[in-house]
Amino acid sequence: LAKTTQPISMDSYEGQEVNITCSHNNIATNDYITWYQQFPSQGPRFIIQGYKTKVTNEVASLFIPADRKSSTLSLPRVSLSDTAVYYCLVGDRGILTGGGNKLTFGTGTQLKVEL
């Protein structure tokens, strides 16, 4: 499983765009990049997943360069409610082995949004 490195913490203000970068130099060909968000006293919540280039959904965008050794989660116009821990995870999706695969969590990035 590819090891990931991301900042321990980030601070931002409401209305700003936040970009959290994750390094995964040893990413394998079959690996996907997935981001989860976790609020205190809750389970992790899926945000976005991608393999290459750019992925966008209603919550965030994920930018993945051609070498795939890093990825950037972009949160547009954050609000106080975006204060949470954000995890970057890398691994294959186990599609060929019956669907699903264990997730390996790191320490995550604690994002704090202030007024």
Added chain:
Amino acid sequence: EAGVTQFPSHSVIEKGQTVTLRCDPISGHDNLYWYRRVMGKEIKFLLHFVKESKQDESGMPNNRFLAERTGGTYSTLKVQPAELEDSGVYFCASSQGYGTYTDTQYFGPGTRLTVL
């Protein structure tokens, strides 16, 4: 659609006692996972069910932990006898399974276990 539910939300027991945690996955999800976070540590994988079969139990810490998923629906995780180091938050997650293009895991709120 109901999400992943876990019961109880909190459990406080004494060392040496037995505790059983329950997880109800999202209906129709073949994959069910157990994870846990012990104090100050990262979330760690415990095991993975595909329907009623254990696909991967490499993360189970020792034989005091027993997980079951009879009938491929809900799952239980029993700790017997509980030790102090078992304290932490136990998360359950589920995902759809083979043949799908996504294995997005949906997590429950967790069970906070405190062993005194």
